[in-house]
Amino acid sequence: MLNEKVELLAPVGSVESLFAAVENGADAVYLGGKLFNARQFASNFDYEELKSAVEYAHLRNVKVYITVNILVDDREMRKTLDYVKYLYEIDVDGIIVQDLGLASVVRELFPDLPLHGSTQMTINNLPGAIFLQNLGFERVVLARETPLEEIKNIHENSDIELEGFVHGALCVSYSGQCLMSSIIGGRSGNRGTCAQPCRMAYDIIRYDKDQSLSEQWNKKYALSPRDLNTIEYLDTIINSGIISLKIEGRMKRPEYVATIVKNYRKALDFGINSITGEDKDDILQIFNRDFTKGIMLKEFGRKFISYDRPDNRGNPSDKLLIKAKESYQDSNIKYPVQVEINISIGKPAELIVKYKIDSFRVESEYIVEKGKKVILTKERVLDQLSKLNDTVYYIEKANIYLEEESFLPISVINGLRRDAIEKLDSKRKNFNNRKPIFNKEYEAKIQKYFNFTKKEREKGNKISISLADENHFNQIDLTKLDRVYIGFQKGLKEALTKVKEAGKEAFLLTDKILYKEDLDKLKPLIKFLEEVIDGISVSNLGTLQWVKNNFNLDIHGNIGLNIFNSFTVTKLKKIGLKSLTLSPELNMKQIDEICTKGSVDYETIGYGYLPLMTTKHCPMSLVKDCKDDSNCNNCSFSKGYGLKDRKGMNFYMERRRGTTTIYNSVPLMVLDSIEQIYRSGVNMVRLDFTFEKENIKEIQEIYYDYAKGMVSEKEVMEYVEGYRKEREITKGHYFRGVI
Missing domain, CATH: 3.20.20.70 (Aldolase class I)
Incomplete structure (x- = not known):
């Protein structure tokens, strides 16, 4: 086992994906509602579905984090806060946020709701982690480009939890620093509607001359990263201080979630050497754009970018797909309970259900009678108490105290079982034991944020x-x-x-x-x-x-x-x-x-x-076939080059101090x-x-x-x-x- 404290965090874009993630071993899942999240084109969850998702996951000891990770404007803020209040009340285990203003208000209104800093906050160093820690964040999702030595420094010198991506699609830009989709087409990645221009083909050009570099570098996917796959490096990642291993894929099908979660669970539980050739083939076939171990693990240039094609190379067989689907069609997660029932003539029947250190007692309104024609047997009582197939429990031990010749309708025994299990479920659903927020109290607190005097301009x-x-x-x-x-x-x-x-x-x-x-x-x-x-x-x-x-x-x-x-x-x-x-x-x-x-x-x-993209990747590294970025400061390719898109628009790019900036094809001018x-x-x-x-x-x-x-x-x-x-x-x- 690599580390018992490490959390395997799975993506959930639909109810079926939730089943796939939980049944295949996720410790936690992240998902979004219909609004305010950075994957607006996933199926996502309405209010009732969110509540059901939290209950389903909590009953199986899985945490639920909700994405509220877009920039929010002033007119949306009240609605967003009301949404967060609902999430608080249904007992979500944390919210993932990008917007600093939203986070600061949430911290004051809901002090015991854990805040996770989205990767779109671009936290890539120790001071950034300390900034969020001082603001009351419990966790930060680090920028995907953060190298291991930087992660170790953050881990050793801060108290904030560190989360990092370990598998799935990658953004080529530092998340939160990409305006390309926004400026070109009005669909903002910071608002959850990215059109993915990074997956389009470009010609690499000499910018000033508006001239192709060569036929070899025309129509190349110079900004399309391979998919991240670090299953063979989990021990290295965990040793750096990452405590939550995040799989990307809220837009992916449930079979993808099932396959990837199952294999990462296996690696965590039994070590990376337990991953077989067949397992690796399953991971490869379910979805891939070729694989990279990522910038975090120093992949660069052609090892990082899938420049010949941007799409999926996987081709899962029907038999893979069927196996993946079978893994979550029926719930196999069950927890042991102990039951004790007392049935004595002239008294109400009493049932006690014990789970770990908790016990739950229920009593029947029906008074036990002396049987005339029909009497109960211990076998019949146990048979009724064992009917738990629609729950997450099974009876590990049963003590049945049954007075001879007692009679009790079977429906009463079934009712006792249901009532006791409902009490147990209610306790287990409520991971966080939060105090309810009364609307009057909430309104009084929230009004100070919206009652303001207009400032003199x-x-x-x-x-x-x-x-x-x-x-x-x-x-x-x-x-x-x-x-x-x-x-x-x-x-x-x-x-x-x-x-x-x-x-x-x-x-x-x-x-x-x-x-x-x-x-x-x-x-x-x-x-x-x-x-x-x-x-x-x-x-x-x-x-x-x-x-x-x-x-x-x-x-x-x-x-x-x-x-x-x-x-x-x-x-x-x-x-x-x-x-x-x-x-x-x-x-x-x-x-x-x-x-x-x-x-x-x-x-x-x-x-x-305007800068459209800020990226650790250098498109010119594809041309030079650079193995790393050690010679960036002395590179003759750092200026004078650009990208031409399919519409003939030219985007200048410049590399300075290890970072490439790609600029818009036309200038912003609002002089008039x-x-x-x-x-x-x-x-x-x-x-x-x-x-x-x-x-x-x-x-x-x-x-x-x-x-x-x-x-x-x-x-x-x-x-x-x-x-x-x-x-x-x-x-x-x-x-x-x-x-």
Whole structure:
């Protein structure tokens, strides 16, 4: 047995999959309701089905975690909290959440409801785990890209439970940091409706020349990962500190769930050497896109990506499928009980059922009579008490005290059995022994979150600029901006000094993904820069916690924090953030709703090629056949390349410090709408520059001058029309929003 404390966690997308998971040995299952979960296209469970699922699982000693793991906007928050209240009352064992605002309110309203941080919170280091631990989370589902040494560091230096994926489909992007489906088609992965553009074919191209790299790399599935399979490495994973082994697959058929759970259960109970060739073949045939052991275990490039085809290579025979289905058609899970029955003439009959240390006593209303024609026998009594086929119990031991010549109708004995078992079930269904929440008490508590005074909108009309390249800095006009975010390192102090000398705000721009090694390198750099920076821009909860722990500097929350509602704003303000970039997935109505409720500096992106995907995977590693990412910093393929999709749209990609960012094919440009954006309560509109050939100075000047009232609306409209003639532009989600 690998570890008795380790939990095998199975995916459940339907009632049949629930049976498959439980009957094949899952310790816990995760599933979603019809709303508020990141698998909106699974069958999922309505309210009554959720209640039944929890009861079914609890009676078989299996925990149930419910996914409430999407970003929630202000108008949805009350309905979401009412849903969480229902989950609390039906005794779910925990909820999996992504939204920071939702989590903070749930923690206050339902203090004894366990919170699990979704992998979409992008927790990949110790400070991130500590952040959630301090917020009252019981568990974190780590980013799939978190390496073993990082997991060990988290395990050894925190008290939060660690959950990790061990089998199933993989996202190529860091979860929570993918906008590709959202920006291209309006279906947001952060809202549970991802259209999976990562599974589409792309040409790898030389971006500036709009030229295919070669025929060999046309129509390749350069973003489609193989399926994760770590069954032969479970001991290594468990030794790193993972206590919950998560199987992906809420969209998969029940036979898949049955097969994968059965084999991982076998490996856990009897060791990885117990997995036979036949078992491996079952796993292979039920579903696979080729297998990888994952980035966690250092797979990279061609060993990680199924670049020739994105679909299932499995081909299960009818006889596999039948065997898998048979495994959950009938319940084989039974628990021993002891029974004692006393039947004495002139008294009510008494039945006691014992399960472990608990005992349950019931008594009949019927008074036992002396039999005239028919009398009871011990055999007949035992036969009636043993009719437990519709329960999860069997009689291990029976003591029958029966006075001679006693008579009791069989229906009364059956009723005693049913009543005692019902009492036992009621106790066992209620894993968590929660106190009921009365509606009056709940309403009183919840109203403080929804009774607010509209804040006076501060007119800032500021322009900020974000730069990741030294050459871009040399092109900007320091008189025509209010704040600069700088993410390059060569000549960094000199650049920041110039910003300060110009009397502008200077912020250090940090990467979305930082591991312990990266943070260790960043610390002396920030100390070196403390005198010339006003603050640090963070795009990750781990970086946020780390900056708070180590520096007394202002913190700006960037788009990686997925700020989607005023509840998240309130929490981040309490933590100490002074300014925030709102999620680019918000529309104007949602932005307006947020800005009426808070008094921080709000920023939105007004120009730039939005980052669609942040990934540890490097598509160019397929071309070079890289075995690992050890040479990324010196690679000539890190810039200048991109992907072309089936519609002929080109997506630029750039690799920096071990992470690839894929950008949108067209720039966001809302110059002609920034007056409306400022009226909503946004203080600052940001310009993000990615390419050198972007007319940086010209774009900066027209945005700044319009924001400050130095050019007319007519001049702006003419500029936008001229710009649009040269290239396609987008207004992103400002006027459409996401599903």
